[in-house]
Amino acid sequence: MMDVPSTGKMSRRTFLDYFLGLSVVAWLAAVLYPIIDYFRVPPQTEAAPSSVVAGSVKDFKPNSGKVFRFGNEPAILVDTPDGKLEAFSAVCTHLQCTVQYRPDMQRIWCACHGGVYDLNGRNISGPPPRPLTGYKVAVKGDDIVVSKS
């Protein structure tokens, strides 16, 4: 095809081709790196949809409670001594501590100032000024689904 090409032109062309090829490889790397990395197992293997699934029915015994995350606030699910499920915001209405269930008292209790709520969320002793916000509890299959009522 090219019998007597000038050497300068020839070398420039090959240089350009070579460089072009190299940058295509670099470009491929730049595009493929994020894509391949995208498939790496993420630190937390699955999306956490549990903002409203508080737990499984199996994990609950009467006279127990569990604090779980509900949106951006902690919430508490209580299995009452009569086996009824109740859910409340776990944020104490006094100074925003997180409340917990006390099986010995059969009450919801705040460790900070000893505020006590009954199992309807009503503030019955100590400094809390207001009842806990109640949530709606539904059982779907084994899942306990808590939603804002």
Add this chain to the structure above:
Amino acid sequence: MNKESKMMRWLNERYNLSLIEHFAEEKKVPHFRGSFWYYFGGVSLFLFIVQVVTGILLLMYYQPGAQTAYESVRFIVMKVQFGWLIRSIHSWSANLMILSVIIHMFSVYFTKAFRKPRELTWYSGFILLALCLTFGFSGYLLPWNTLSYFATKVGTEIVGVVPFVGKPVMEVLRNGSDVTTATLTRFFALHVAVLPALFTVILGVHLLFIQVQGISEPESWKYLPESKKSHIPFFPNFVLRDVLLWLIVLNVLAILAVYFPWELGHKAEPFAPAPIGIKPEWYFLFMFQSLRFFPPKLLGVDGEVLGISLFGLAGFLWFLVPFWDSKTSKGSRNRIVNYVGIGVVLYIIVFTVIGARAK
């Protein structure tokens, strides 16, 4: 060289590649002052490819459903390596694609490339635009955030206003009487299965028409002698230019995705009051804004119904432009087409701007 030709020979023996080679060598693209606009078809194609790739990647982690849609998108953005990038590129690319398709359509319109014998290319292109808008509308809901939820609610409500068929169509779209997670499932199926399949087929047809008929020459070349017409070879010149532009678009996409990451917003709460100033995506804004200007009653007809009917009619007429532009196809100039086109462009720009500024 030697290696390459060896491989070519091997392939040629089996598939007769010379045909394709021949076709590629023969194919020419008109080269003139306005040929810049020819590239938007290619850009749209590139953005579609980006959408397919990033869309498939998102599908690796996305889970539709009331308790998972928002959370999984959030998971992609926060936890998955480069998930933020893929999601942002998908969103930005979607918007740029619609923009590019719209520019492509107007450039075809103003260069009169829809004329005989290319009417079918125009029709298929118009369908592709409609599919793009549906893509955008259905994809917008998938992250299940407040804005997308209410935008979908308003959008489907407008469909429901259409006389006679509106209500049933709306219910089919919503998969119920209200926008719920059932709607989400339906939109998801539309977005990842129905629309891509349809789009790919029609895009194939669209591209086939172009390959068969070649690329349209500008209006001004009609009476020009062949020697005065300037062309560049499709391969490699036009293709490489296309690739160059694609690279620039890719760069723009990357910069947009990093500097203006697409917001995730807050999870949709169907019973929460609608936030103030719900707006649709920018490409629906001019219609949305126009509907707001319609009086509630006009000539005894519900203003909204009238507005939607008018838009439907206008869209249909636009679709049919190869028909009513019959005069030009016979050889005489038809200025009306240009005036209508300029009017439409101005209308869309003005109302989009008003809509964007409205509170």
Add this chain to the structure above:
Amino acid sequence: MKKIIIFLVFLAVIALPNVSNARTQEKKPVDKCLSCHTDIGSDEAASYMSDVHFKAGVTCAGCHGGNASVEDQDAAMNPKKGYIGVPKPSAIPQMCGKCHGLARTTFRNEYHLDDVVDQFMSSVHGRALNQSSDGPTCISCHGIHNIADVSSVKSPAYPTNVPKTCAKCHSNPDYMKKFNPGLPVDQYEKYLTSVHGERNEAGDPKPATCVSCHSNHLIRPVKDPRSPVYPTNIPETCARCHSNKAYMAEYHIPTDQYENYKQSVHGIALLQNSDLSAPACNSCHGNHGAVPPGVSSVASVCGTCHQANADLFDKSVHRAAFAKAKLPGCVVCHSNHLVKPPFDAMIAFDGGGVCGKCHKNMTSDPAAGAIIAIRWTLDSLTRGRKDAEALLSRAEQLGMDVSDAVYSLKDVNQSLVEARVQVHSFAATSVESAAAPGLKIVAGAQKSALAAVDEYYFRRHGLGVATLIITLLAVLLFLKIRQIERRNKG
């Protein structure tokens, strides 16, 4: 208008024949009822002679109906002529109201309250009367045939007699059960133990009696927000006397409690935020048995609400030390009526510090180490949280999602509040162990904030590299295109 009113008043006067007779005849009426009943030795008739109404010329018929001017028994006590005999209890308020419900028509204005009947009937006593004829009426408090002016010590409604008068019913469990079984019946007993009660017993009419707080005719249930003893109204009710310098002068006690209380954390909670769980005056002083809590009982009084703090205090070194020094517990650091929200800087020798009140010498005091350690722990937690928040908000401003770390910071509050409660143990180790989880969360949040900021720059730099590569490729491609096109031309 004025004329119409005068006319109406005139009609009303006409309509009350017995009283108007008493007024118009300008001299003592000849009360035939009284003369006969005195003759037959009736006690009622005898005691009526000293009744304030007798002196004002009201005849027996004023209340009992009939005709007081005729001697004939049948004519005088003819039911057809309006004779009622012993009035039914339920009719008594209206009967007294015939005169006492009409202001500015007769007698001295102060006994004629426009709506005294309405007031009484809408009070708890009026309701009780509606329910049962055993219920209280006017005469339950004011007496029957020997009614005296309330400013007279003879009246059962005179301040020093009021407690006993109310106690007639309110200390009688059998009687009270009929109306409100839940109501305690020990108010009088408690009252006698209060400072108010002691002085009242001693004959001083100025200290508060039942009506001073509960009002008189219009007594509402304690749970009624309009009641002067509804929690949010109590401070003002007490302040009516206790903030009155002139009134309180002879008792030599301060009168600034209400002013102080209003600015205190309790006053703001109760009066401004209507937080009914916040204490009013009676929450600490008692209500019927109101006394200032003694030095030894302060901690138990505060501890009824601030349980955790009181428990810790009781087990701490300060309990014995304060008792020895006769220091009133909580009040030493937090003050009494003017309790301000506590702040960490209280734990200091100087500045706003309260420790310095007793621990004078920072260098030689054996408690110095604990004071400094406690303060340092609290400060490092609050400062750490502030730093973490600043870092997180920076990461957020950079567009990074750090909501998990922001959420984790919520538990810092818990730890901080617990640590602050532990201050009342006055032991550095307890405070430190309460603060430990908080400090850990703070460290974690700071770490993830920094990681988010790093990630932000990684993205920027990654973009830089990618852009560079793409641009390079684009430039080379451009050169290649030029080359090809030049070759084609050439």
